[in-house]
Amino acid sequence: MRGAVIHAPGDVRFETLDDPKILQPTDAIIRTVVTCVCGSDLWPYRGLEPIGDPHPMGHEYVGVVEEAGDEVTSVRPGQLVVGSFATSDNTCANCRNGWQSNCLHREFMSTCQADLVRIPNAEGTLVATEETPGDEFLPGLLAVSDVMGTGWYAALAAEVRPGSTAVVVGDGAVGLCGVIAAKEQGAERIIAMSRHEPRQKLALEFGATDIVTERGEEGVARIKDLTEGIGADSVLECVGTAESMRQALHSARPGGNVGFVGVPHDVTIDAQELFFSHVGLRGGPAPVRRYLPELIDLVLTGRIDPGKVFDLTLPLDQVAEGYQAMDERRAIKTLLKP
Ligand SMILES: [Zn+2]
DSSP states (O other), X not given: OEEEEEEETTEEXXXXXXXXXXXXXXXXXXXXXXXXXXXXXHHHHTTSSOOOSOEEOOOOEEEEEEEEOTTOOSSOTTOEEEOOSBOOOSOSHHHHTTOGGGOTTOOBOOOOSBSEEEXXXXXXXXXXXXXXXOGGGHHHHHHHTTHHHHHHHHHXXXXXXXXXXXXXXXXXHHHHHHHHHHHHTTXXXXXXXXXXXXXXXXXXXXXXXXXXXXXXXXXXXHHHHHTTTTOEEEEEEOSOSHHHHHHHHHHEEEEEEEEEXXXXXXXXXXXXXXXXXXXXXXXXXOOHHHHHHHHHHHHHTTSOOGGGGOOEEEEGGGHHHHXXXXXXXXXXXXXXXX
């Protein structure tokens, strides 16, 4: 098989690799139909996270089951399946509580920018569609496997309620999906913080009611102008930098909530400031598996179309260009076709 391997910052290559094999009876092998490059893949690509030895990349996937281990009964060869970036047995105590991304048997996917992928915990991780959907639904289903599931969790963690005001910090694919989620969960006013015109347009198409282009404390001041001087009920932090987290915490009203899903890099939180702000804070890797059935349904019924975040489609063998386009912000998100 062939897949993407990162060697050094800025150096992703498409290489021939060993075919994955069933290692555990709970594994499945899928043939990817679509996969993609994630904003979080840019951390090592930009040298902001250590790479170590060259290794495969990718954690988002829609595929067809090629082979299933003896203990996998929920999916069978030939079915189209969607899974999460974090595998889960869906039976342990954490999974039963709805925190599948903290499964006691969790493994993070990291080899998905390839034509064949081994899925550990396949029984609990993969969700098959009832019928094989049309190609037009594949980008949306692929978004569900990570960015849409993550945006959905950000809105839930920020406790978006019908009629509430939500702020979305970050205009990457997760932030844009966060706009979709805030709208679906009933927010009446959705303020997207973005200074990039194509992303602003998509945010408005997804349901944003206001755009704020200012950043930092100026951005916070604009949010307060729009919210009776107190800040928003819910803030979705979808970046993971010190600046974006500060902006998110300062944009929430007393008693409001921040959902943070950008993987924090060099972020510290001032406990005393948080204490006096009365702002609630919850984050982490989204338990995407919990939302898969519902989100797959929302995509297949045409109610949401998060697939629009993919504004560049390339053959898988041009994965290096896919990284470069996202790094240079020429693309929001690159879809790859094996
Ligand atoms: Zn579990």
